[in-house]
Amino acid sequence: MEAIDVGKIIPAIACIVIMVPAGIGFILAGLYFIKKRQRIKRNGEVIELPVIRMIEDSSNVSSSDGNYHGPSYYPVFELPYNGKVYELKTETWSHKTKEGDRIKIHFNKENPYEYEIYRDKRMPFVSVMFFATGVVMIVIAIFLAIFFSFFL
Secondary structure (H helix, E strand, O other): OOOOOHHHHHHHHHHHHHHHHHHHHHHHHHHHHHHHHHHHHHHEEEEEEEEEEEEEEOOOOEOOOOOEOOOEEEEEEEEEEOOEEEEEEOOOOEOOOOOOOEEEEEEEOOEEEEEEEOOOOHHHHHHHHHHHHHHHHHHHHHHHHHHHHHHO
8 A cells, every 4th residue: 555645635635624614604604695585585575765874885996907996885774663763784885876865675574684675686696606606615625535535
């Protein structure tokens, strides 16, 4: 039996040790977003609310290509529900929305802090992308484990 060159196997093990937990994390994040959307659909109500203010985020003003992309703006709403007022800041940015604009949101009546912009296509896409990225990372880790077990 030949001795295994530890210098060759350590990068493979390191890659697997990093990719599997990261893949599991991505899958769990994707499942969280999918479950959140299901709760909103199951217990949800659609309401139109005015944007009370815009929060500016200048962290993405420039990019690696050196071009100016401008700040992002996050709409903030106030949702009056069951005798309380909930302040909701969107999770997605907008360059077109302005203070005073009225936007439909779909919120969970059991937890009004769980909501999404009504008919916004970004959140379903994000959910699927997180889940798919996790699956791909785990498949690559398994492939690396098999590859290195045969060729080392």
